Amino acid sequence: MAKALKKYTRPLSVEMVGLVHLLLLLTALCAGEESRLVCYFTNWSPDRAGEYAFNVNDIPVELCTHLTYTFAGVDEDTFELRPTDGKFDILQQGYEKFANLKKTNPELKLSLAVGGWAHGAEPFQKMAATLNGREVFINSVIEFLHRYNFDGIEIVWLWPGSSDRGGQPSDKDNFYLLIAELKSAFREAGQDGWEVVVQVPLERYRIEQGYHQSQLCRVADYVYVTGYDLRGSWNGYTDVHSPMNNRPFDTGAQRDLNVKGGVQHWIKGGCPARKIVLGVPLFGRTYTLANSEEHGLAAPTTGPGLPGPQTKDAGYRGYFEICTEMQQSGWEIDWDVRGQCPYAYRGDQWIGFENTISIVEKANYAKYQGLAGVYAFSLDLDDYRGKCGKRYPLLTALRNAYKPKMLCGTGDDFAAFREPCDLV
Secondary structure, eight states, rough: HHHHHHHTOOOOOOOHHHHHHHHHHHHHHTOOOEEEEEEEETTTTGGGGGGGGOOOOOOOHHHHHHHHEEEEEETTTTTOESSSOIIIIIOOHHHHHHHTHHHHHHTTTEEEEEEEEOOSHHHHHHHHHHHHHHHHHHHHHHHHHHHHHOHHHHHHHHTTTTTGGGGOHHHHHHHHHHHHHHHHHHHHTOHHHHHEEEEEEHHHHHHHHOOOHHHHHSSSSEEOOOOOOSGGGSSSSSOOOSSSOOOOTOOOOGOSSSHHHHHHHHHHOOGGGGGGGEEEEEEEEEEEETTTTOOHHHHHHEEEOOOTTTTTTTTEEEEHHHHHHEEEEEOEEETTTTTEEEEEETTEEEEEOOOOHHHHHHHHHHHHHHHHHHEEEEEGOOOTOOOSSSSSHHHHHHHHHOOOOOOOOSTTTTTOSTTSSSOO
């Protein structure tokens, strides 16, 4: 016995000591939290004319850890999940092509977003109002996830309880029940890994009307906070729409309606930072100035700016349209020092937007706060054709600054710590 004991208590070789240290280091690295960079594909972007049509094969998979397909809807009569563009989603195999991205990128996580602005709130309201309605919807979600091998669902109900969207006070409880029952049903289906994500606003009054903050954060896997569209032509004056901090003219309801104030409100409301993902826009908000001589922040406006040539919505332009426009003479670009965003003006047109500098500020803030990640909305709004330089400048800047981390995987014993999505 003594001889046997001596056999196993010999001093470790230099090589073995080195190996032990390496394994301990890898284990420590793997103990860290996963962080994500979520990229959004929109099922209307393939409809753009000519070279500006954005299809599934245009998605820069190497820049993203997670991809979300937007949007599906809720059938107002049956309460089942339904496609919002049957021609693209089904006939042109949009869902299937999206799902096939995992065949060549097995680390990739795919999600389906349901709702959105154009979808409206009423279908959600009707479906979530009864146990039977919620069950029908949830069963259809489970069927979809199985069929297409997606990894989760994101609920984009804009917004429960909000009277301007036809909301009712009962929406607040019903929304919570929907999310809790979705997660419970996934577990019962043996799919604990399927994620339930909710997109949430930063406006305090909307949160009060429709969101049980701490309870919602307990049952949802993640909350995606919309750090954009915080200002727009509806305010009647110029402003960047994704400011980081308060400015002197932010008073009343606008006070703390910014990225930092909004994130902190969710954290103080009982939502852990590790469950919060910050939304970053790849688009700008535009205005028509009341007086072209008054072109600073908070200058009077008469309405939204001119539509972009491809996005075609007044008051809104993709970054690819903005950077192309800026290449023309006459535009003056300035910087909101406290808001940490750029803006530009020419004649009576004014644009508040993001550039690589402001994107990095948001990425650094997300890292500093220990958030679960960042999401970019949406891929088809970045300079995806490289008209102003390299392709995807904003998304690339976001990726390089935030450096998302994937959890350690199984496989080779010496590949315990893997960051398969990190940029080379």
